[in-house]
Amino acid sequence: MNLKESLLSGLQDLELSLEDRQVDRLLDYMSLLGKWNKSYNLTAITDPSRMLSYHLLDSLSIAAWVKDCSNTLDVGSGAGLPGLPLAIAFPGCQWTLLDSNGKKTRFIQQALAQCAVKNATVVKSRVEDYHAPRSLDIIVSRAYASLSHFTESVAHLVQPQTVLLTMKTGLDDDEAAALDSTIYDKQEFNLQVPGISEKRSLVTVTQR
Numbered sequence: 001m002n003l004k005e006s007l008l009s010g011l012q013d014l015e016l017s018l019e020d021r022q023v024d025r026l027l028d029y030m031s032l033l034g035k036w037n038k039s040y041n042l043t044a045i046t047d048p049s050r051m052l053s054y055h056l057l058d059s060l061s062i063a064a065w066v067k068d069c070s071n072t073l074d075v076g077s078g079a080g081l082p083g084l085p086l087a088i089a090f091p092g093c094q095w096t097l098l099d100s101n102g103k104k105t106r107f108i109q110q111a112l113a114q115c116a117v118k119n120a121t122v123v124k125s126r127v128e129d130y131h132a133p134r135s136l137d138i139i140v141s142r143a144y145a146s147l148s149h150f151t152e153s154v155a156h157l158v159q160p161q162t163v164l165l166t167m168k169t170g171l172d173d174d175e176a177a178a179l180d181s182t183i184y185d186k187q188e189f190n191l192q193v194p195g196i197s198e199k200r201s202l203v204t205v206t207q208r
């Protein structure tokens with residue numbers, strides 16, 4: 001099975017239907033990531049089939065939570081994950097991909113241009129210094145920080161309707177207990193990512 005067939009199979013498992021041009025843009029992004037990674041060390045995963053599962057499909061596994069979004073911020077986007085694949089999948093949503101690392105934001109900028117992604121912008125900034133030009137309905141992070149650190153770092157960006165999404169390999173009791181339950185409600189959902197046997201989960205956080 002080639003990479004495109006593997007991606008299509010994974011999308012089917014995720015119950016996510018994309019147009020051919022979207023599938024091609026996802027593969028173009030992954031190819032570009034592989035090329036830049038040789039010089040910029042953007043990811044420890046270099047095998048294309050593993051990149052497909054651990055980057056593309058892992059990012060797209062939260063599609064059900066972002067499919068109806070309008071304005072979304074990806075905090076600590078790194079190489080554009082999960083925001084860039086999700087921006088390709090959902091062109092009706094505006095995405096801001098935020099990272100403080102210059103080499104990573106340069107890569108994201110090149111990827112947006114080469115993959116013709118018109119509904120995303122990249123910003124080089126620490127999240128604590130970032131001020132959104134419009135209200136956000138979703139703020140997402142992937143392997144970014146502890147739950148309490150994440151909520152504290154984006155508190156100035158949160159509106160009553162804003163939902164925080166953080167992708168994890170599981171939420172342990174100590175990390176869960178550190179979140180102020182008088183301010184926030186949280187839920188954890190198990191994610192089934194094609195090609196990944198390790199635990200994956202999504203934690204959603206809303207203000208009380």
